[in-house]
Every structure is written in C-alpha cells, then in structure tokens.
Amino acid sequence: AQSVAQPEDQVNVAEGNPLTVKCTYSVSGNPYLFWYVQYPNRGLQFLLKYITGDNLVKGSYGFEAEFNKSQTSFHLKKPSALVSDSALYFCAVRPRDNYGQNFVFGPGTRLSVLP
C-alpha cells in the first residue's frame, strides 16, 4: 500500500530563516512526488513536482524540494521564510505506472513563520 508520512505536525521558523518541511513515502517503484499548499479558507494549490531528472526541483514562491531516492524522502525547503508562507503543506505521491491514477496525500504540516 502507498503511504506518505510528514513526521512534523507543526514547524515554527523565524522570518528570514531557512525552512524545511519533511516528507517520506512508501510506494512501489519510482513515484511522481508533489507538494501542495493550503492557505486559510482557500483550496489546495500546487507548489512543485518531481518527475525525473535533477533531484532538486524548484517551484512557486521560492520553494524547492530535494528528492532522495535512497531515503525515500522529498523534503520541502526555502532559503528565507516569509510570514506569508504560513500555511498547511501537504506532500503527495502518485504511482508512475498506470495502475491507479489517484494521488495519495500526507497528513499535512502546519508551517508558522514568526515575524
């Protein structure tokens, strides 16, 4: 069975400091990997994805994520956090083969950036 773990319910970081939101997954094969963000009272928004190629992918709003195959991780990072980055972040996976097109989401991590 596919699963996604986000080991931290909450991450607090001071504005201007680097941030990391962790994600590990358990999926057979090499899945597609994603990060989505949910701002208060708004729908989930796509941030970035890893399909193939360079292990460091860049996305919206200055976010990036690093794929580590051996550790089955896909941690979200940003060099300098903004207060406006405060939101709920979800890691997601989708199998690379055609069996099952559904995306599996992690439980989410609440990021609070303190001014």
Next chain:
Amino acid sequence: GAGVSQTPSNKVTEKGKYVELRCDPISGHTALYWYRQSLGQGPEFLIYFQGTGAADDSGLPNDRFFAVRPEGSVSTLKIQRTERGDSAVYLCASSVQGGEKLFFGSGTQLSVL
C-alpha cells in the same frame, strides 16, 4: 479563466438525509477527482473519473457514497443516509488527461447533525 467550482460551499443536514455535492471542473479537464478532508488530516481519495467513467472508485467508504459524471464535465457526489461521521470537507480536483498537476476547488464543508 475559471477554476474548479464546488457548490454549495457549506451544507448542513440531519442524520439520515440525502445530500448531493456538485463539482464543475476546469473546462477541457478530462480527469476529475473527489477527496474528503477531515479536520487535521490530509485529503483522502474517494473516486477518480476519466471522462464519463469512474476509473478508480476504490476510495468510496461504503455503498452510501456514489458519484456520477454523465457528460464528462460536471460531477455530483451523492451521499445517502448521511451519518455524523460523514462530516468533513469534500474536495474536488481536475486535471488534463495524464496531467501531474491537480487543480482544486475550495471544497464543500458538510456538517451532519
């Protein structure tokens, strides 16, 4: 252009009643997904449509839940004999065929009293 639209935004019903939740995807998106999100949890997959057919309905929790997409565009999620445990935010998302990026609606908050 218009995004994914879900109506109603809020639905309050009584235990045992029937409800319908509507999703209007982005024009031209052939893939449509329904997810359910309970407080403090990530979206939980319910059903996936490719065109008019349900390609994967393995996430529907039981036979009280049913979804249709008769013309390959608008989809309706139907819940019979609602239970308090059905209370959650029901999310709809769409994408182009084979697309890796989902576009989500704002969700329908269902409250079963």
